[in-house]
Amino acid sequence: MIGFEAMNDGHWPAVWAMLKPVFRAGETYPQPVDISEDEARSFWMGLPLRSYVALQDGVVLGTFYIKPNQPALGAHVCNCGYVVGEAARGLGVGGQMCAWSQAEALRLGYLAMQYNLVVSTNARAVALWQRHGFEIVGRLTHAFRHKRLGLVDAFVMYKEL
Amino acid sequence: MIGFEAMNDGHWPAVWAMLKPVFRAGETYPQPVDISEDEARSFWMGLPLRSYVALQDGVVLGTFYIKPNQPALGAHVCNCGYVVGEAARGLGVGGQMCAWSQAEALRLGYLAMQYNLVVSTNARAVALWQRHGFEIVGRLTHAFRHKRLGLVDAFVMYKEL
Numbered sequence: 001m002i003g004f005e006a007m008n009d010g011h012w013p014a015v016w017a018m019l020k021p022v023f024r025a026g027e028t029y030p031q032p033v034d035i036s037e038d039e040a041r042s043f044w045m046g047l048p049l050r051s052y053v054a055l056q057d058g059v060v061l062g063t064f065y066i067k068p069n070q071p072a073l074g075a076h077v078c079n080c081g082y083v084v085g086e087a088a089r090g091l092g093v094g095g096q097m098c099a100w101s102q103a104e105a106l107r108l109g110y111l112a113m114q115y116n117l118v119v120s121t122n123a124r125a126v127a128l129w130q131r132h133g134f135e136i137v138g139r140l141t142h143a144f145r146h147k148r149l150g151l152v153d154a155f156v157m158y159k160e161l
Numbered sequence: 162m163i164g165f166e167a168m169n170d171g172h173w174p175a176v177w178a179m180l181k182p183v184f185r186a187g188e189t190y191p192q193p194v195d196i197s198e199d200e201a202r203s204f205w206m207g208l209p210l211r212s213y214v215a216l217q218d219g220v221v222l223g224t225f226y227i228k229p230n231q232p233a234l235g236a237h238v239c240n241c242g243y244v245v246g247e248a249a250r251g252l253g254v255g256g257q258m259c260a261w262s263q264a265e266a267l268r269l270g271y272l273a274m275q276y277n278l279v280v281s282t283n284a285r286a287v288a289l290w291q292r293h294g295f296e297i298v299g300r301l302t303h304a305f306r307h308k309r310l311g312l313v314d315a316f317v318m319y320k321e322l
Contacts, residue, residue, distance in 0.1 A: 030235035073306045074191035074278055074315075111312075112304060116277075117235055138299020138317045143273060145234045151272075154235075156299045156317050 002093065004100050007051040007063065012041060014060035015053065018085040019044060026147030028122050029081070033147060044081075052104070054097050061088035064097050066105055069114050078110040094125070098132045102161055112160045119144045120153040134159045163254065165261050168212040168224065173202060175221035176214065179246040180205060187308030189283050190242070194308060205242075213265070215258050222249035225258050227266055230275050239271040255286070259293045263322055273321045280305045281314040295320045 026033040045051050054062040062084040069079035080101050084093045138156035146152045187194040206212050215223040223245040230240035241262050245254045299317035307313045
């Protein structure tokens with residue numbers, strides 16, 4: 001049984017252990033591959049972000065954030081980012097985080113959710129978001145500089161809540 | 162003959178006179194309709210933005226900015242925003258700024274240009290960007306809270322340079 005709670009400073013070491021290999025890989029997030037721990041913490045926990053952890057028996061399995069995707073007149077659309085720890089891959093954590101984050105976003109008053117840069121080669125993520133109701137509303141050709149593959153396309157994915 | 166130059170502090174009063182009614186109208190930019198002059202200045206001139214003015218005989222007719230649309234692995238795609246002064250509407254300033262900004266973006270090393278939130282009801286702008294080679298790559302339903310019309314769709318527009 002996976003539970004969710006707002007992230008706090010005590011979760012950071014476990015969360016950083018998850019984020020670090022993801023950023024270093026340079027295959028899914030646009031942040032610098034050599035991002036420092038402080039920069040990563042600021043990105044993942046800084047205001048006006050809200051960040052969360054997915055827990056099982058007190059162990060952090062995954063983490064995500066919710067933030068407004070635009071200022072005032074676009075602030076009813078949120079943006080989220082999700083990372084599942086390597087040890088927890090394949091357990092459905094990503095899907096549960098996606099579903100729970102949508103409910104939480106509604107609770108926070110958001111009307112829609114937008115992912116701005118879903119890397120097209122991350123097929124598992126694309127399929128997962130589609131199963132959770134997201135549509136590919138746009139293709140950004142060569143918009144992501146994949147560390148191994150070079151310039152690849154990215155998708156804008158969107159869902160009204 | 163319209164010329165372009167990097168914006169400096171001396172241009173700010175003329176630029177603010179153009180931006181203010183646009184923000185107050187709440188029909189095209191997502192910034193708060195009651196944005197303060199300081200906030201607007203920070204948005205329009207803050208780093209890592211580059212901002213520019215379009216001039217004719219020393220008079221500022223329009224202004225725009227160029228900035229990376231994403232961090233490192235997406236930083237080869239730029240984002241721009243343009244505003245034409247009310248007195249200069251209909252003179253082709255917007256189109257000239259769009260064309261010049263594309264050349265400048267190439268010079269700065271960008272490979273593509275992305276507009277994240279083109280308000281669908283701003284038909285003149287949509288048509289103008291299309292004439293300058295941009296495609297509507299995505300529709301974001303109800304993503305913009307138009308001050309007069311309420312929730313309206315917005316477009317993601319994109320062009321490889």
